[in-house]
Amino acid sequence: MRSEGRRAPDVTVRVLDPKVSADTVNGYLDTLADVVPAITDFFNPATTTRIRLVVDPGYTDGPAATGGGVITVSAAYARSHPRDLDVVTHEVTHLIQGYSPGTYADWWHWVEGVADYARYRFGRDNAAAGWSITHYERGSALTDGYRATARFLAWAVAVGGDGIVQDLDTTLRNGTYTDKFWAARTGDDIAALWSRYVRASVKGWRPV
Ligand SMILES: [Zn+2]
Incomplete structure (x- = not known):
């Protein structure tokens, strides 16, 4: 899918390790061109799409990180x-x-859950990486973040409607989020929703 006619992101890339293949770097750029307009439209149309991407041999804390626009x-x-x-x-x-920064500190699991929900929903080729949220991991917790929380969000959308993740994102960005969001939005508090989600998952519910 091309992004012609939509806002292409303005990406500056620096590759600090010559052993990283050009195919991989071009793949990152193609992926950003494809997904940024969709994710921006979905969550935050007012945001800037100026992106700096660095492939850094000095970063060893995990696969990747984002901060300060980089x-x-x-x-x-x-x-x-x-x-x-x-x-x-x-x-x-x-x-x-x-x-x-306060939202990241206080609601880390939602921050990472929303990011993985976006990857699940808008990712260009998750299958190639063997990445999915299909499988329910017994014993997972809402506060695990990442795929565990993203999978809950996919369920919340399935039972509560498509706007729920966008509303969650908006309250997180506004700095007004508390767990009361869920009761106000759905009629069930977050603990009750998580229990419903676990029961549904054990019975075989899975995201499409
Ligand atoms: Zn993250």
Whole structure:
């Protein structure tokens, strides 16, 4: 799918490790061109789409991180996982979220859950990376973040309507989020919703 006619992101890329293949770097750029307009439209149309991408051999804390308008991908990760191009889909969602540092500190699981929900929904080729939220992991908790929380969000959309993740994102960005959001939005508090989600998952519910 091309992004012609939509706002293409303005991406500056620096590759600090010559052993990272050009195919992988071009794959990140193609992925960003494809997913940024969709994720921006979905969550935060007012956001800027100026992105700096650095593939850095000095970053070793994980696959990638985002801060200060910069997406940093670990060069070691880029070399060992050349088909995981949607790692940048998760990361660019953090730029589009634009939450305050306090929101990141207080509601980390939602921050990472929303980013993985965006990867699930808008990712260009999650299958190539073997990445999905299909499987329910027994014993997972809402506060695990990442795929565990994203999977709950996919269920919340399935039972509560498509706007629920966007409303969650808006309250997080406004700095007004509390867990009362869920009772106000659905009639059930967050603990009751999580219990319903677990029961549904054990009975076989899975995201499409
Ligand atoms: Zn993240």
